[in-house]
Amino acid sequence: GESVGLHLPTLSVQEGDNSIINCAYSNSASDYFIWYKQESGKGPQFIIDIRSNMDKRQGQRVTVLLNKTVKHLSLQIAATQPGDSAVYFCAENIQGGSYIPTFGRGTSLIVHP
Amino acid sequence: DAGVTQSPTHLIKTRGQQVTLRCSPKSGHDTVSWYQQALGQGPQFIFQYYEEEERQRGNFPDRFSGHQFPNYSSELNVNALLLGDSALYLCASSLSGRADYGYTFGSGTRLTVV
Numbered sequence: 381g382e383s384v385g386l387h388l389p390t391l392s393v394q395e396g397d398n399s400i401i402n403c404a405y406s407n408s409a410s411d412y413f414i415w416y417k418q419e420s421g422k423g424p425q426f427i428i429d430i431r432s433n434m435d436k437r438q439g440q441r442v443t444v445l446l447n448k449t450v451k452h453l454s455l456q457i458a459a460t461q462p463g464d465s466a467v468y469f470c471a472e473n474i475q476g477g478s479y480i481p482t483f484g485r486g487t488s489l490i491v492h493p
Numbered sequence: 494d495a496g497v498t499q500s501p502t503h504l505i506k507t508r509g510q511q512v513t514l515r516c517s518p519k520s521g522h523d524t525v526s527w528y529q530q531a532l533g534q535g536p537q538f539i540f541q542y543y544e545e546e547e548r549q550r551g552n553f554p555d556r557f558s559g560h561q562f563p564n565y566s567s568e569l570n571v572n573a574l575l576l577g578d579s580a581l582y583l584c585a586s587s588l589s590g591r592a593d594y595g596y597t598f599g600s601g602t603r604l605t606v607v
Contacts, residue, residue, distance in 0.1 A: 414592070423497070478590030480541060481538075481596075483536050485534055
């Protein structure tokens with residue numbers, strides 16, 4: 381499944397499928413990007429980050445892709461599990477000074493067993 | 494090791510009243526940032542405190558003010574509450590405001606203005 385964050389805020393997938401969550405960022409000066417996971421009743425939790433000098437970064441079951449030409453980020457989750465159900469936010473930041481991420485609206489991921 | 498703790502967890506206030514929310518940063522962190530998260534939206538930056546001073550501020554009116562204490566804990570005050578102030582208020586702590594030293598969010602305070 382695939383979602384464009386702001387226009388399709390909910391993504392439903394079956395357990396075991398791969399999930400792709402997309403995000404368009406707004407500031408061409410942003411050079412640090414972060415994906416957060418927010419479960420119900422909790423604050424955002426860091427998943428993975430990427431700097432603007434990279435196109436791809438992999439973590440455990442997650443991969444972030446960055447396309448600076450079109451100001452687009454995606455988060456790929458492999459073998460999605462019910463515990464992955466949450467709202468996912470991309471955030472952007474301009475290096476220099478304090479880290480103050482600017483969040484997008486978010487995409488709700490629902491994983492069906 | 495305790496993470497970021499916020500109190501209270503839930504709060505109901507009447508329009509026009511004042512409210513104070515509290516945040517204790519993660520051990521070893523010295524910078525506290527506050528965010529407002531309306532239902533179905535991403536967190537919006539309110540302000541950041543470092544060395545007991547407001548270092549940066551987002552696009553929020555002066556009704557929103559804060560304070561940081563010598564032990565790095567922080568308070569967020571909102572005066573003359575409006576219905577639109579109903580939201581989840583999140584606190585995040587870090588070391589010197591840097592992301593690579595860990596930027597940790599608390600679970601938030603749910604404020605309802607009636």
